[in-house]
Amino acid sequence: MSSSTPDAGESRHDDPPTAPVGRRRKQRVSMADVARLAGVSSQTVSRVANGHSSVVESTRDQVLEAMRTLGYRPNSAARALKYGEFRTIGVILFSLSSTGNSRTLEAIATHAAAEGYAITLIPVAARTQDHVQGAFTRLGELAVDAVIVIMEAHLLDTVSFTLPPDVHVVMVDSDAGDRYSVVDTDQADGARQAVQHLLNLGHRTVWHVAGPAESFAAERRTAAWRKVLESAGREVPPVRRGDWSSESGYRIGLELADEPSCTAVFAANDQMAVGLLRAFGEKGRRVPADVSVVGFDDVPGTAAWFVPPLTTVHQDFAEVGRRCVQGALDQIRGGRHPAPGTTLVPTRLVVRQSTAPPPTGSE
Template sequence: MSAQTVSRVVTGTDRVDEQTRERVQASMRELGYRPNRAARALRSARYRSIGVVMSDLTSYGSVRTWEAISRAGAASGYAVALVPTARFDRSAVAEAIERARDQAVDGLVIAIGDHLSAGEDLPLPDDLPVVVVDASALEDRSFVDTDQTMGAGQAVEHLLALGHRTVHHVAGPERSYSAVRREQGWRTALARAGCAPPPIERGDWSAQSGYDAGCRLRERPDVTAVFAANDQMALGVLRALHEANIPVPARVSVVGFDDMPEAAQFWPPLTSIHQEFDEVGRAAVDVLLAGLDDREAVRRLLVPTRLVVRDSTAHAPRKANT
């Protein structure tokens, strides 16, 4: 076989008949041949590798986002290198970006979910395509995220449609763009319905912080509906209400956000806002790869959410409406 024919088989082009392709692939298996990625990169100026910088690998949403990006990258024929950073400061993120660049990547996905992704605080490279995931205020960078505001609005509208006069909110940490977007969506939906937002409860995404918020909320007899910014905090709210013998949803309705698989196994099964993590991952990779050929284009994509209704929400108790 000529080197050109073998090259066509290795690169997967269609200009090789099936019999010849099978003979070349059989010889490759027999010889244990593997294409030299470095040599191919020198010829094509492409490394077939994506760097992913993430600041949080503990929350459900972050883990699912990473899984989705890695699967989408593999499906497109790209290796995906994870570079975590544990701190939320500019120098730590800059260091993580440099570590990713040292691994010879074609582009970067930045998923730090923090206010560092605003303005000039985040030192993003100009010589590589970059996609920011998990809510960004940057106007000149491509961006993919769940439509956080839409999801919060769906939660509030669902509860108001059940007759609840207002909806209390257990928000995520103020440094998180996702938490801020969800809080904004909660406020906007209440304002649209002519409802004044009640005092907010602040958590840190953990079930413990949701429990602490739930203990405070259960002391208020006017609370009939709670929207928690993620399912873990909603789980803590459910426990706090259960301990006080406050029935859910007969007395208080609860909605979460994420629709993690375990949400259907909570007691009662949790009504939640479903995020399409797989779609976010695919979109992030697609936008990044498109940026390899068109560096100037800025693509901004919000992936819709959907409400999943289970047994943790019901019509407002009559006493609350009299």
């Protein structure tokens, strides 16, 4: 009796010879079955299953149709044994509720799929050391070739992580560039553009609604805001801190509306900016005639439709996601871990109707 090893991607499980009649497990479709129906070799089916580009389009369509007809499902474990990879990237993150996280995750999933990779989402239930450590520990139990981490790197400073030795890592929105490969939006330059725009319009100073203190993105935007004002010799107003929500922007806006010297505000994200717009409107402060407002994010289909349309800093989330996936694939394909460092994705100011020169006679 001859024996053979299934091709990578084959999904055959033979029935146990002693299985009772009527209780035998259903035999799964094999790569050879697909090859027979498609009229091609098993090697061609393997190439199609593994996403190789060397198969002509008409043959690929023929094989894919046979797979659909037979209900063939590639065996990722067998493929991993043959090719040394699972073609899966893990993504660790805290929350999908924030604009940045959800848009970045969407971009990562899109670019990973285009490269023939799936993503495995590993959420962190709470911002505690135990939960963060638990997420990293799970990596050793999951079939992933690389991991992209989207979280507040403050926690990385206080937790001793043990990463699986063969898993490649890319960080997002982090100051951990001294230890890992990091991809981030150029937060500081975006904030600089926003504040400088308001000063160039003639405002004496710029108030700031900051994000949460534990956020590195918020921290960098606040530091850049302060630096621009200090470099220009302008008064630095007290920071008003929100939590990224429109509600927090609204609450702070009600307070700022009673500050006669407040003619310009830089909000650390668009959601807090829209809260400001509502608060100023309710208090009779016209935007931009009485007070100018600049946000940060430029979420597609959102910022341009506020009343008035919001001047804001555009973040290229799609490019951040693309560079994360590319960085992970470079590590996987090169079989190496890159030197630590940070790659910054440029930002740009999008000027709309929420900013204008200060009112005549303003202090």
